Amino acid sequence: MINLIVNDQIREFDLPLGTSLVDVIRDNLKLPGTKIGCREGDCGACTVLVGELDGENLKYKSMASCILPLGNTRRKHIVTIEGLNLDGLTPIQKAFVEENGTQCGFCTPGFIMSVVGFCLSDKKKTFENIKIAVAGNICRCTGYKSIERALSIIVDGISKIDETDRIAWLADNGFIPAYFNGIKNKLKEMAVDYSPKRTDADYIMGGGTDLLVQELDEVEEATIDFIQEMPGLSGVRIENGKCFIGSTTTITELFESEALNKMFPKMRSYINLIASHQIRNMATVGGNFANGSPIGDLAIMFQALDGTLVLNEKGKKREIKLKDFFVGYKTVNKKPDELIECVYFNVPGENTHFSFEKIGKRIHLDMATVNSALVVEIKDGIIKAASYSVGGLGATIRNMEKTSGFLVGKKISNKTFIEANKVAQSEITPRSRPEYKRLLVKQQLLCHLMSFAPEALGLEALQ
Template structure:
């Protein structure tokens, strides 16, 4: 069962709205709290895509669960006083997303408050009033100064007092939980894509929940290798100090991936297994020459990510296999990385074209280069011929221009809702140049002039 259905039709809490059922509108946003190292960590989720099994042993917070006795909360008051609500259908989702921001450790800035609602859509009020409400919420948080978020929220009428005791209640609950049974059934991670495609049929299937398995979590370094659990989420990637150290602009890349709510839910392995030709993480990790570890429950095998995609939605794996972890070599001091994506809107949209590049330089000579591109073929592509052509050559504007012509021979885009084939070819060409303008700004003038 989906968490949204459980909330509305079994717990009879109708404040969480049924909207798009695709994680797109944010009207069904709730908060999920879980114990991590003895402290509570809350994240916003779209309940329309969350299987009930993924919230086992956690604190599920709906709009009804934040209400104060006899008055509005500080977030609700900000929405009301800034006239940030009209029909009201989307309002619970906005309130929950901003309340989740109040429970996070993020700095009390307007940009962070607005980022918290990047997965919420309003169709009638207009965003300036909502932006003013978000600014007021950020101002309320400014004096927090390291106070435990739930404690501060309770003291400033953002949340009721019972939130302070949730860690003890969850600890007691966990002591009564038996280990989840591992069943031979369809594996599911965050569910952010499967429930869009198979919304009704999945509710009748036996599922094997992989999202919370400790063995499938975590990001760690072993020597010059980075190892990631398959159930690591996009939000986990963004928060990782290890990845931030090696990829300084990681947050800028991943903010282009869906929305805050979906990033809190979506797993790396799910993006790969979805096998979309424009999967953002598939393109990102292809450029890093990532290797997957797959298991059928008995034995494991390694498979380079570049060999996973056999054809459109066709994978080089058996039905019984699932990804347990993945690894790649961390960039050296001479290696540069960049990711580019263009879509019709900034958040909550799939790419028209996306591309990533990893390039290792020996002075001005290209020692090694990998270029990945999505939206220009039936599978996520590694542009091997273009990379082979550029390897060992002096990096110049002329080389980039010649390589730009060559990469067009490696792609076969089609016309669809995201653009014509010609448009996608032009877009890939421009994004290919954008890689070099970003990584080698001294080349910008020459590239743009030509």
């Protein structure tokens, strides 16, 4: 049995906890406004808002309900399109109608939910940010220009939002119904002391963004440990010169982490290249490692940072370097019931620099064709240490040992880049589209070095 709030009603469900939320919404609750397009997290048609208490704050995040397991919604507030316009169309919906931002209408509920999620968020209310908020929503009819016009009107409409009490301001101004004001207390009343423990369940479930795409039918039948509610597995903390990141920390929480962004000032721009808001709000760090993908963006980053995983099998702990964890295509050095507790790495010193590059077919919501990360320590203009990882070239992430070794002792220059690229090309054997991927490795290596010493590299490097 699981209880949650859907729109303005508390609901209880006696259903398998691996059931995807969109099926509960449409089939059990008969709320058909939430649409199913791809069922893989790609189109945004099924977007809902998920509200959760964070201390005294009630925070809402947009999520793809097609890959959100029911078990991850316990004592949360789920908002569907039906829960928004109890008294007619909201200013957000009106802007879409007036600017012809909706034609067949199939994508529209998803867009509206993403926009409401943006209004409720602490993001700066700019046109650029509202566009990023809908990057996970696809429309086949409008060509997007009319949607952009609607977004522009909406951003103007919320320019005077009271950031100290967004829910009250949005309710007062008709953007959300008044019942939102009472949700925080309802959720508090529903809260109980609940901290699940590991069992012999068939599955470990993080955010579900891989499992519900790859194995939805199996998951629905299975027993599952929902680890997001297990204590001690979430968050970023610095201790004794090391940075520890709990395995259930979501990609959005990495984006929001002050500590991480202080260490790596460009981290937010890198994270914006991963999936979409809806997916980043669900996907966890541990899931990104455990799925063993050769193009996992976090896996690439933390491998270059020489990250170590802490694994726990029924209380028996062991540690393994990420570079030894990936052993074959989607195969990792981990027993099925071993839980990844966290990843940790040394806090970089002031001379250490980190760079990440990703190229896919489009900027947002695409897996990498090639992605790479380079970490260097530079003292007096000379590279003292280097660690370089590249994905998308074969079954596992490449640990570019030779290129890293070559870079040590060098000054960043055109010559260093040209020679380092030769070494890099010698230690890769791209399986598919080899010429294209070799070119991407070269371009990304140049971008990494340029990000560390822009003045040291010129056009000659590209000869």
